[in-house]
Amino acid sequence: MIKKVINNPKDVVVETADGLILAYHGDVKKIENSNAIKRTEIRPGKVCLLVGGGSGHEPLFAGFVGENLADGAVSGNVFAAPAPDQILAATKALDQGKGVLYLYGNYAGDNMNFDIAAELAESEGIATKTVRIYDDVASAPLERITDRRGIAGDLFVIKIAGGAAAKLDSLEEVYRVAAKARDLTRSMGVALAPGSIPETGQPTFTIGEGEIEIGMGLHGEAGVSREKMMPADELVSRMTDLILKDLPFKSGDEVCLLINNLGATTMMELLIVNRKVRALLAEKQITVHDTLIGSYCTSQEMAGFSISLLKLDGELKQYYDLPAKSFAFTKG
Amino acid sequence: MTVEKLSLSEFKGAMLAIADGMIASKDLLTQADQAIGDGDHGIGMARGFEAVKAMLSEKNFAQIEEVFFSTGTSLLSSIGGASGAIFGSFFMGAAKGVKGCIELDAPGFKNALAAGLEMVKKRGGANIGDKTMVDALEPAVQAAMAYNGNSLGELSLQVYIAAEAGMQRTKTFTARIGKAKTLGERTLGFADPGSISITLIFKFFSDYLKQMA
Ligand SMILES: Nc1ncnc2c1ncn2[C@@H]1O[C@H](COP(=O)(O)OP(=O)(O)O)[C@@H](O)[C@H]1O
Ligand SMILES: [Mg+2]
Numbered sequence: 001m002i003k004k005v006i007n008n009p010k011d012v013v014v015e016t017a018d019g020l021i022l023a024y025h026g027d028v029k030k031i032e033n034s035n036a037i038k039r040t041e042i043r044p045g046k047v048c049l050l051v052g053g054g055s056g057h058e059p060l061f062a063g064f065v066g067e068n069l070a071d072g073a074v075s076g077n078v079f080a081a082p083a084p085d086q087i088l089a090a091t092k093a094l095d096q097g098k099g100v101l102y103l104y105g106n107y108a109g110d111n112m113n114f115d116i117a118a119e120l121a122e123s124e125g126i127a128t129k130t131v132r133i134y135d136d137v138a139s140a141p142l143e144r145i146t147d148r149r150g151i152a153g154d155l156f157v158i159k160i161a162g163g164a165a166a167k168l169d170s171l172e173e174v175y176r177v178a179a180k181a182r183d184l185t186r187s188m189g190v191a192l193a194p195g196s197i198p199e200t201g202q203p204t205f206t207i208g209e210g211e212i213e214i215g216m217g218l219h220g221e222a223g224v225s226r227e228k229m230m231p232a233d234e235l236v237s238r239m240t241d242l243i244l245k246d247l248p249f250k251s252g253d254e255v256c257l258l259i260n261n262l263g264a265t266t267m268m269e270l271l272i273v274n275r276k277v278r279a280l281l282a283e284k285q286i287t288v289h290d291t292l293i294g295s296y297c298t299s300q301e302m303a304g305f306s307i308s309l310l311k312l313d314g315e316l317k318q319y320y321d322l323p324a325k326s327f328a329f330t331k332g
Numbered sequence: 333m334t335v336e337k338l339s340l341s342e343f344k345g346a347m348l349a350i351a352d353g354m355i356a357s358k359d360l361l362t363q364a365d366q367a368i369g370d371g372d373h374g375i376g377m378a379r380g381f382e383a384v385k386a387m388l389s390e391k392n393f394a395q396i397e398e399v400f401f402s403t404g405t406s407l408l409s410s411i412g413g414a415s416g417a418i419f420g421s422f423f424m425g426a427a428k429g430v431k432g433c434i435e436l437d438a439p440g441f442k443n444a445l446a447a448g449l450e451m452v453k454k455r456g457g458a459n460i461g462d463k464t465m466v467d468a469l470e471p472a473v474q475a476a477m478a479y480n481g482n483s484l485g486e487l488s489l490q491v492y493i494a495a496e497a498g499m500q501r502t503k504t505f506t507a508r509i510g511k512a513k514t515l516g517e518r519t520l521g522f523a524d525p526g527s528i529s530i531t532l533i534f535k536f537f538s539d540y541l542k543q544m545a
Binding site (some may be wrong): 202 | 379512
């Protein structure tokens with residue numbers, strides 16, 4: 001059993017939500033009959049943004065509900081997509097008559113449960129549209145981009161979509177901007193040690209002493225290669241190279257950079273990573289508009305990190321630069 | 333003697349036996365998912381069938397389809413994840429195959445299985461060889477269609493045997509769908525957890541009919 005600061009493992013999801021709501025100091029409230037939260041104040045007539053997915057990745061998703069961000073978030077059990085009735089309850093609680101955009105990571109479970117909820121919402125007269133995030137370049141080749149997983153790049157798409165949902169008043173338009181942000185986001189992770197599921201206390205995968213897996217997914221899904229541990233600069237060079245050539249990012253591009261802790265990696269290491277990423281971007285004449293470093297999309301106590309880049313254009317930059325306030329992401 | 337058909341209350345008893353069996357299989361299913369998925373399959377199935385048990389003890393039914401449908405919605409709303417949608421769809425789809433029936437006989441069970449498979453494929457888009465529960469379910473449905481007798485007991489045994497063989501074949505496939513898909517070749521040698529679950533569901537149903545006979 002891996003040690004965790006929990007009570008009954010069956011209660012982790014509900015107790016996490018309770019703690020989170022308290023930390024928001026009244027800015028969000030619980031949605032009845034659902035393990036979901038919504039902003040306390042939602043402007044009537046606004047297009048709403050609902051994000052969600054399995055629990056266990058905190059602060060993703062529920063930590064990003066707030067001004068110019070998501071209007072609500074629905075959480076499933078640990079590493080399992082929320083059920084359709086939970087998503088539907090959240091959809092009904094959010095809708096202001098202009099429809100709801102669903103934004104979530106591209107996994108079989110999330111896709112099916114959100115699709116069922118969308119069908120149920122439609123039969124109740126609520127319009128929805130869906131943007132699935134697939135930023136993880138390690139998870140499938142570019143020709144099969146819609147098979148890729150969604151990882152920390154989720155945050156960039158939520159930031160842009162949240163801004164668009166605050167400013168634009170048609171679901172179609174918000175969808176267009178969110179999809180564009182998704183299409184211009186690329187990420188890649190590396191795992192040094194596994195996380196574990198509270199209910200079993202067991203690691204989600206095994207990895208040899210002194211080994212790392214480049215490109216490993218948030219639930220222990222395989223990446224591109226297993227290797228011996230290597231110096232930070234070498235590791236970062238390999239990951240950044242794969243990200244840059246995928247979009248591809250080019251000289252003259254302006255990007256936002258996210259260095260995300262998967263759970264157990266220290267800020268010291270993340271800063272060492274940042275130093276090398278910036279050197280590589282500078283070499284390519286790619287400028288960095290904003291940098292985020294910290295725990296945004298985790299996998300319990302998994303050790304490792306991911307690097308995400310969002311390529312900005314004029315429109316995206318305008319939404320990115322809007323102020324935002326939430327538990328896990330605040331921007332002046 | 334084998335059982336020809338089940339009355340409504342007997343069918344409810346069978347569903348209860350399946351639920352108990354699935355709850356008791358939690359660790360086995362979780363270990364299967366630890367090998368090639370994210371290690372939560374047993375937890376989800378146990379949670380789902382706990383909900384089915386609670387639902388069965390509360391509700392009264394007038395028709396077979398209601399038992400199937402309520403089992404499906406209980407799984408759908410309590411499991412979440414891929415398996416909630418898939419196993420929920422299976423039972424909700426199966427309900428469509430037995431519209432208006434107040435007993436479950438062999439032809440009714442065949443129709444239920446076929447309708448369940450159709451719903452699973454519609455929802456998840458998986459085909460034979462993708463290393464999912466469809467690899468056990470589809471051959472089970474084919475075996476059911478090939479059965480010409482009128483004993484529900486015999487039919488359910490054929491279904492279980494075919495599902496078991498399909499489940500064993502998943503060991504030779506690399507996953508192309510779900511969280512295991514990106515493990516690719518590393519999934520060789522391991523059975524798909526969802527295919528184990530559907531096989532067990534059929535096994536517990538067949539066992540229930542056997543002990544009734
Ligand atoms: N599209 C699909 N069609 C049929 N079965 C599927 C599909 N996606 C996943 N499954 C089944 O679900 C099982 C995984 O369930 P589970 O581990 O509970 O969900 P999750 O993948 O969300 O963690 C797989 O073993 C597979 O049999
Ligand atoms: Mg799983």
